[in-house]
Amino acid sequence: MSNTMRRLILIAAILLALLGTLPLFSPDSYFVDLASHFVVQYMFAAGLLALLSVPYLGWRQPAAWRRVLLPALAMAINGFWLLPYLPSAGGGGSLAAGPRLTVIQANLEVFNPARAAFVGWVRENKPDLLVVEELTPPWLDALSGLEKILPHRLVVPRADRFGMGIYSRLPIISGAERRALGSPLPALTARLQWRRGVLRVAAAHPPPPVSPAALAMRNLYLEDLARWARDGAGAPTLLAGDLNSTPFAPAFRRFLGESGLADGRRGQGLLASWPSFAWAPLRLGIDHLLTGPGLKLVRLAVSPPLGSDHLALIAEIEVIPRAGRAN
Numbered sequence: 001m002s003n004t005m006r007r008l009i010l011i012a013a014i015l016l017a018l019l020g021t022l023p024l025f026s027p028d029s030y031f032v033d034l035a036s037h038f039v040v041q042y043m044f045a046a047g048l049l050a051l052l053s054v055p056y057l058g059w060r061q062p063a064a065w066r067r068v069l070l071p072a073l074a075m076a077i078n079g080f081w082l083l084p085y086l087p088s089a090g091g092g093g094s095l096a097a098g099p100r101l102t103v104i105q106a107n108l109e110v111f112n113p114a115r116a117a118f119v120g121w122v123r124e125n126k127p128d129l130l131v132v133e134e135l136t137p138p139w140l141d142a143l144s145g146l147e148k149i150l151p152h153r154l155v156v157p158r159a160d161r162f163g164m165g166i167y168s169r170l171p172i173i174s175g176a177e178r179r180a181l182g183s184p185l186p187a188l189t190a191r192l193q194w195r196r197g198v199l200r201v202a203a204a205h206p207p208p209p210v211s212p213a214a215l216a217m218r219n220l221y222l223e224d225l226a227r228w229a230r231d232g233a234g235a236p237t238l239l240a241g242d243l244n245s246t247p248f249a250p251a252f253r254r255f256l257g258e259s260g261l262a263d264g265r266r267g268q269g270l271l272a273s274w275p276s277f278a279w280a281p282l283r284l285g286i287d288h289l290l291t292g293p294g295l296k297l298v299r300l301a302v303s304p305p306l307g308s309d310h311l312a313l314i315a316e317i318e319v320i321p322r323a324g325r326a327n
Contacts, residue, residue, distance in 0.1 A: 006067065009049050013070040016046045020077035027250035028219065030212040037246040037284055039078045040270065044281055046074035081248050088267035098319045099195075100298070101128040105240040105289050106312035107205075107274075108134045110161055114307025115142035121306055122146060125314055128169045129192075131240035133205040135163035143167065154190050164188050164203045164241075173198065180224035183217055187225060187241075194319065200232050200292075204241030218244055219251050226259035229292055236319055237261070237292030242274075242310065246284050261290035264297040264315060271302050273311040289315050296320055 020043075022036040050071035104127045108118065119142055122130060130150055132143070140157045146167060154175035155165035162185050166175070175190035188203040206221035207214050222243070229237055239261055245252040247263055256263060265271055265285060272283030287310055291297050296318045303312035 013074045016042045016074040023248045027254045036249045039081045043078035046071045084266045087269045098321045101317045103129045103315045105131050107242040107310035109308035110134050112307040118306045130167040131203045133164045133242045135165045180220045198235045200237040202239045208244040222255040229259035236294035239290040264289040268300040275309045276305050276311045
């Protein structure tokens with residue numbers, strides 16, 4: 001191996017290892033947030049560096065193994081963040097299994113021409129609950145074809161990318177738009193009739209963090225959703241949406257801690273959803289289904305491509321019976 005090649009691999013491995021530590025840093029730093037989403041890609045890049053080193057190592061040299069050690073360390077640092085998302089055998093529901101709901105979360109994409117394909121896919125899967133973002137007036141018309149299987153709805157269509165809707169088989173008791181102080185963008189919250197109790201649902205779509213100001217607005221939006229989740233008075237709570245953040249961003253991890261919600265991807269696989277046209281290891285998991293106490297996500301999958309730049313999420317969620325609480 002030439003000295004130049006050796007130095008390049010060394011510098012790249014050090015950089016990838018440092019990037020893998022970014023989820024530990026400030027959730028309000030624009031650079032940290034932007035760079036922390038790509039730990040999967042950093043891990044693959046470190047693995048590629050290790051493989052590229054092999055032909056040049058000269059294994060008979062006593063110090064040869066050291067040249068692959070740093071890329072391996074970079075792989076390990078980035079791979080650490082993926083461990084909670086490895087598929088586990090414990091995702092089959094609780095011993096005292098409760099009733100289950102099928103839930104779909106989908107960013108429709110404003111200019112998606114494949115509306116009929118999406119509606120057909122939803123009909124095939126017969127969800128109890130459908131949460132959508134980027135709901136425009138044309139999409140509102142297209143989704144009217146789901147009225148027979150999802151007769152109840154709470155919708156806020158908009159001409160931009162921030163319309164949203166909740167379509168439900170369960171009766172909707174009440175619903176409202178919710179805005180963080182100073183934010184022009186709504187979240188949508190609803191209380192659904194669930195047997196003799198209530199199921200709380202929120203649809204969310206904060207702005208993408210394309211600038212420091214947009215990052216601050218997204219984080220403010222998430223802080224307000226955390227307050228909503230905490231105020232549930234023990235009722236089962238579900239949050240669905242395109243949150244414009246991967247699970248690895250410090251702001252998202254802070255949001256989970258403040259809200260008490262659980263990341264539905266844990267133990268299910270990364271199931272990255274955006275962009276839909278990319279090779280799976282290059283996608284980012286910015287669409288989410290998050291559950292509060294009283295709910296357990298037992299199965300999660302992504303849809304086939306349906307015209308949107310996002311893949312939809314489809315989940316089976318168990319309502320866990322609790323002593324003293326009506327189900």
